Amino acid sequence: MLDRILGHPKPFSKSRQAVGRPTAGPERPGELPTETESMDFSWTEEQERLYGEAVDFARRELNHELPRRDAEGELNLEGWRKAADYGVLGWCMPEAYGGGGLDVVTAIRLLEGIGYGCKDNALTLGLNGQIWSVQAPLLHFGSEAQKKKYLPRLCSGELMAAHGMTEPESGSDAFSLRTTAEKVDGGYRLNGHKTYVGLAPVAGLSLVFANTRPEVGQWGISAFLVEKAFDGYEAPPPRPKMGLRTNPLGDIVLKDCFVPEENRLGPEGIGVSIFNYSMDWERGFIFASHVGSMARQLDECVEFSRRRKQFGQSIGEFQSVSNRIADMRLRLETSRLLLYKLAWMKENDQPAMLEAAMTKLHVGEAFAQNSLDAMRIHGAKGYLAEFEVERDVRDALGGVIYSGTSDIQRNIIAKITGG
Numbered sequence: 001m002l003d004r005i006l007g008h009p010k011p012f013s014k015s016r017q018a019v020g021r022p023t024a025g026p027e028r029p030g031e032l033p034t035e036t037e038s039m040d041f042s043w044t045e046e047q048e049r050l051y052g053e054a055v056d057f058a059r060r061e062l063n064h065e066l067p068r069r070d071a072e073g074e075l076n077l078e079g080w081r082k083a084a085d086y087g088v089l090g091w092c093m094p095e096a097y098g099g100g101g102l103d104v105v106t107a108i109r110l111l112e113g114i115g116y117g118c119k120d121n122a123l124t125l126g127l128n129g130q131i132w133s134v135q136a137p138l139l140h141f142g143s144e145a146q147k148k149k150y151l152p153r154l155c156s157g158e159l160m161a162a163h164g165m166t167e168p169e170s171g172s173d174a175f176s177l178r179t180t181a182e183k184v185d186g187g188y189r190l191n192g193h194k195t196y197v198g199l200a201p202v203a204g205l206s207l208v209f210a211n212t213r214p215e216v217g218q219w220g221i222s223a224f225l226v227e228k229a230f231d232g233y234e235a236p237p238p239r240p241k242m243g244l245r246t247n248p249l250g251d252i253v254l255k256d257c258f259v260p261e262e263n264r265l266g267p268e269g270i271g272v273s274i275f276n277y278s279m280d281w282e283r284g285f286i287f288a289s290h291v292g293s294m295a296r297q298l299d300e301c302v303e304f305s306r307r308r309k310q311f312g313q314s315i316g317e318f319q320s321v322s323n324r325i326a327d328m329r330l331r332l333e334t335s336r337l338l339l340y341k342l343a344w345m346k347e348n349d350q351p352a353m354l355e356a357a358m359t360k361l362h363v364g365e366a367f368a369q370n371s372l373d374a375m376r377i378h379g380a381k382g383y384l385a386e387f388e389v390e391r392d393v394r395d396a397l398g399g400v401i402y403s404g405t406s407d408i409q410r411n412i413i414a415k416i417t418g419g
């Protein structure tokens with residue numbers, strides 16, 4: 001078991017990626033401390049080995065027929081199951097619920113490895129979406145019965161889950177949602193319409209936010225675990241979109257949908273807290289695998305700019321090309337720093353709303369910009385579908401919108417900063 005190899009028996013346990021503090025003061029005033037526990041940015045040998053194995057696994061198993069799937073908008077269901085078998089969905093879930101019990105920092109590094117090896121950004125988005133926006137809040141707010149019922153099936157890949165918040169009239173202003181949950185004998189009757197929901201057309205379970213007391217506004221929002229099989233639940237076919245095509249995105253229509261009381265997640269009226277909790281994880285880590293995509297993109301650009309010759313020299317020798325590579329590298333490394341720091345903070349139970357928003361904003365924009373740079377470096381090959389460079393541009397642009405647009409992240413950062 002991975003957790004035994006790594007020595008991390010608990011999920012979300014204290015990480016070994018410790019930020020240190022001086023252990024001995026300066027010997028003479030004005031001198032630097034002689035002995036310090038320095039901030040440790042290194043990975044252990046085990047983490048490196050597991051990262052390498054995750055890259056190899058993803059490269060070997062998750063790219064099958066990707067250009068065709070992308071063109072036809074087909075989810076790689078077999079890849080999803082293989083990823084689940086490999087442990088991806090359960091990496092940082094407790095063993096008791098079918099997970100692997102890894103710490104957050106290690107799990108994030110391995111998800112990055114999956115993104116390096118897997119060129120299907122939509123598949124890795126789906127995996128990350130389920131982990132961070134459904135499994136994480138279910139683990140935190142769920143009753144023992146709910147966790148036992150759903151988490152093992154989510155980790156094993158038997159059940160796919162969606163996060164249904166957005167509605168036609170409530171996007172960025174998420175808490176103005178109109179879906180209602182009326183209390184009835186033994187449960188609730190849900191009515192409303194969720195839209196742009198990743199995996200909705202294929203999900204067997206959805207975390208749906210609805211208002212149990214519309215008269216008190218957002219304080220009446222509650223969360224529900226809604227099964228596809230419940231009467232009154234409908235998920236129409238996927239809606240075509242620019243990129244991320246292998247991740248079917250669509251609507252959830254609830255018409256007098258009966259949800260038993262035991263499927264309410266947490267007490268009534270704490271939907272805002274559940275949503276904010278899940279956003280802390282989702283915003284920060286939804287791009288964990290896309291950071292791996294950025295690293296792969298960069299390696300491919302370096303290789304191409306050495307190989308491609310124009311005017312009798314490698315194009316990488318032109319400063320406009322090498323500058324692009326330098327900028328791509330910088331965006332990759334700053335993305336990693338934000339991501340790893342956030343992982344360390346979450347591992348150590350620190351509040352991280354600011355860091356999650358900064359990570360979402362920076363990595364989302366960095367992936368989009370790096371994808372455009374990769375396209376420019378490849379010239380026409382970057383624009384034609386057959387060379388598989390342009391797909392990243394289409395995929396990456398979605399990242400400046402989902403999980404809260406870049407504008408909304410800026411609002412959060414400014415508000416916390418005092419702006």
Ligand SMILES: Cc1cc2nc3c(=O)[nH]c(=O)nc-3n(C[C@H](O)[C@H](O)[C@H](O)COP(=O)(O)OP(=O)(O)OC[C@H]3O[C@@H](n4cnc5c(N)ncnc54)[C@H](O)[C@@H]3O)c2cc1C
Pocket residue numbers: 129162163164165166170171172173195196197198199244249398401402403404405406407408411
């Ligand atoms: C690929 C993809 C996957 C998605 N997956 C899911 C999912 O799984 N579940 C789910 O519930 N939703 C999902 N969404 C929906 C997504 O969360 C919303 O699209 C997003 O929150 C923005 O809402 P909106 O599209 O209604 O835009 P609007 O909120 O109408 O915003 C339109 C524009 O106005 C700007 N704007 C709005 N308010 C402000 C403000 N206060 N300050 C500054 N600018 C503002 C926005 O930044 C944007 O540029 C997904 C969307 C995409 C594209």
